[in-house]
Amino acid sequence: MTAPLDVLVVGAGPTGLALAAQLRTYGASFRIVDRSVDRVRESRALAIQPRTLEALAPFGVTDELIERGNPAMQLRMHLPRRVVQLPLFDIGLTDTAYPFLLFLSQAETESVLSEHLRDQDVDVERGTELVGLERTGSSVTCRLRSGDGSEEAVAATYVVGCDGAHSTVRAQAGIGFEGYAYPQTFLLADLEVDGLEPDAVHTYMTGAGVLFFFPLGSPATWRMLTMRPSDAPDTQVNLGLLQEITDGYAGDRLALRDPVWMTDFRLHNRGAARYRSGPFFLAGDAAHIHSPAGAQGMNTGIQDALNLGWKLALVSQGRAPEGWLGTYEAERAPVGRSVLRFTDRAFTIGTSSNPVIRFARTRLAPRLAPLALRATRPRGLVFRTVSELGIHYRHGPATTAGPQHPRRGPRAGDRLPDLPRGLQARTAGPGWHLLLSGPSALWSDELLASVLMGRDDLVDVHRLGDESPWRPVTHGLVRPDGYLGYVARGTHLEGLRAYLDRWLPAQRV
Numbered sequence: 325m326t327a328p329l330d331v332l333v334v335g336a337g338p339t340g341l342a343l344a345a346q347l348r349t350y351g352a353s354f355r356i357v358d359r360s361v362d363r364v365r366e367s368r369a370l371a372i373q374p375r376t377l378e379a380l381a382p383f384g385v386t387d388e389l390i391e392r393g394n395p396a397m398q399l400r401m402h403l404p405r406r407v408v409q410l411p412l413f414d415i416g417l418t419d420t421a422y423p424f425l426l427f428l429s430q431a432e433t434e435s436v437l438s439e440h441l442r443d444q445d446v447d448v449e450r451g452t453e454l455v456g457l458e459r460t461g462s463s464v465t466c467r468l469r470s471g472d473g474s475e476e477a478v479a480a481t482y483v484v485g486c487d488g489a490h491s492t493v494r495a496q497a498g499i500g501f502e503g504y505a506y507p508q509t510f511l512l513a514d515l516e517v518d519g520l521e522p523d524a525v526h527t528y529m530t531g532a533g534v535l536f537f538f539p540l541g542s543p544a545t546w547r548m549l550t551m552r553p554s555d556a557p558d559t560q561v562n563l564g565l566l567q568e569i570t571d572g573y574a575g576d577r578l579a580l581r582d583p584v585w586m587t588d589f590r591l592h593n594r595g596a597a598r599y600r601s602g603p604f605f606l607a608g609d610a611a612h613i614h615s616p617a618g619a620q621g622m623n624t625g626i627q628d629a630l631n632l633g634w635k636l637a638l639v640s641q642g643r644a645p646e647g648w649l650g651t652y653e654a655e656r657a658p659v660g661r662s663v664l665r666f667t668d669r670a671f672t673i674g675t676s677s678n679p680v681i682r683f684a685r686t687r688l689a690p691r692l693a694p695l696a697l698r699a700t701r702p703r704g705l706v707f708r709t710v711s712e713l714g715i716h717y718r719h720g721p722a723t724t725a726g727p728q729h730p731r732r733g734p735r736a737g738d739r740l741p742d743l744p745r746g747l748q749a750r751t752a753g754p755g756w757h758l759l760l761s762g763p764s765a766l767w768s769d770e771l772l773a774s775v776l777m778g779r780d781d782l783v784d785v786h787r788l789g790d791e792s793p794w795r796p797v798t799h800g801l802v803r804p805d806g807y808l809g810y811v812a813r814g815t816h817l818e819g820l821r822a823y824l825d826r827w828l829p830a831q832r833v
């Protein structure tokens with residue numbers, strides 16, 4: 325009888341592909357299956373947030389994503405008599421190498437991730453559907469069905485449902501998916517538009533709603549997104565209908581042509597009641613679905629995956645305690661809930677027919693937005709939230725602030741900022757990274773060896789000297805996903821030792 329796989333990844337959308345990349349890096353035994361025979365060719369999600377670009381950088385794919393994408397920096401709000409131009413992401417974000425929203429179709433994002441997996445000899449098994457799960461002792465028997473109808477039983481220690489909104493894993497694990505559907509129907513098209521300035525997001529706001537054009541590049545130059553007007557015919561989406569709606573917002577200034585994809589869809593706001601049930605985990609759309617407002621969906625899914633993969637791999641290999649698996653839900657479920665709240669608010673403001681909100685949307689917002697954007701602090705807060713750079717695990721179970729906390733710089737639970745620039749690249753290798761600030765001589769090799777003995781193969785030490793994000797002398801431990809698990813001032817390492825004994829126990833020889 326063959327040993328169970330460490331992990332079966334169900335679903336090869338952006339979440340499953342990112343999870344597979346991390347499982348590969350950390351040497352887990354796994355398979356990744358997807359019931360569709362081909363990857364997604366439509367754009368669907370169209371923007372990658374700065375934090376996702378950072379999180380994917382250790383796999384060496386971020387430069388390729390940027391190369392293929394369009395870092396649009398401007399939002400152009402079209403009002404009846406003028407156009408207000410606003411920076412989308414800008415100077416507020418100094419601690420990232422990627423201070424922009426990257427427009428790139430989901431198909432391209434998946435293509436870059438798939439090519440990376442292929443280079444790593446990972447076979448994405450397409451045309452293979454998960455049809456059943458059964459717990460058998462310490463593992464799970466997973467029934468997989470191929471396109472020809474044949475079935476195979478595979479044993480796995482853990483199963484991760486990256487299988488989207490209608491997740492089979494979620495259903496089989498008996499996890500609820502609570503929430504509601506919005507009443508509106510949305511129209512989406514990837515197409516060419518004559519009359520739009522390139523390299524900007526365009527919005528047209530009226531009392532009826534909002535019309536967006538996003539710069540997509542491929543498979544078409546523009547993504548159009550709007551609500552189906554209540555008086556529009558309930559026909560299949562066609563170019564004539566889209567042109568009519570566009571004329572209602574923009575007069576006769578824009579001409580639509582050459583659509584490569586047109587569809588209509590309803591939106592939901594739902595979250596999984598739990599992200600884990602025993603050996604079953606949920607990530608991405610299987611755990612949360614919401615409106616595309618703010619371009620959070622795919623980004624949150626990829627970051628779920630990158631929170632989970634290294635934990636599953638190291639626990640499976642006996643290099644990290646089981647307790648890490650409980651931290652997944654504790655850290656990611658609050659992020660999922662806050663995305664549901666945030667996108668719901670943005671959605672309501674964009675679509676409500678309530679007269680007060682309509683007035684705010686069409687009259688106040690265009691006037692106030694430029695003023696608000698000049699206010700550095702609120703602008704920074706908004707950008708940090710939307711860019712997902714503000715996500716932190718300060719209150720998570722695997723986060724410890726040492727007895728003395730540095731006065732400046734990132735705190736335990738925060739993402740490691742890329743400040744000074746290049747710090748994230750220096751700490752991008754697999755495993756943990758111990759950052760030591762202040763003069764090198766303060767950190768004796770003997771002291772460090774005694775703290776790291778039995779786990780030094782998983783912890784890289786970086787003496788940062790003055791190039792540290794902290795003042796005064798501080799030490800901080802960066803987790804494999806780029807978040808700080810432990811931070812303390814001074815050179816006293818007993819707190820760090822206790823943290824490591826709990827979360828990365830020394831290997832006995």
Ligand SMILES: Cc1cc2nc3c(=O)[nH]c(=O)nc-3n(C[C@H](O)[C@H](O)[C@H](O)COP(=O)(O)OP(=O)(O)OC[C@H]3O[C@@H](n4cnc5c(N)ncnc54)[C@H](O)[C@@H]3O)c2cc1C
Nearest residue numbers: 335337338339358359368369454487488608609616621622
């Ligand atoms: C029309 C549309 C427009 C969107 N626009 C945006 C946007 O503008 N911005 C944004 O951020 N997000 C957008 N989204 C959402 C975004 O596409 C998702 O958040 C993203 O695809 C989630 O990735 P995922 O990998 O979690 O799930 P998915 O991409 O849904 O992938 C799930 C995969 O699991 C596979 N699968 C399902 N069941 C099984 C099974 N039983 N066995 C094996 N495989 C299975 C499926 O074939 C699929 O490939 C949009 C979605 C839609 C539908």
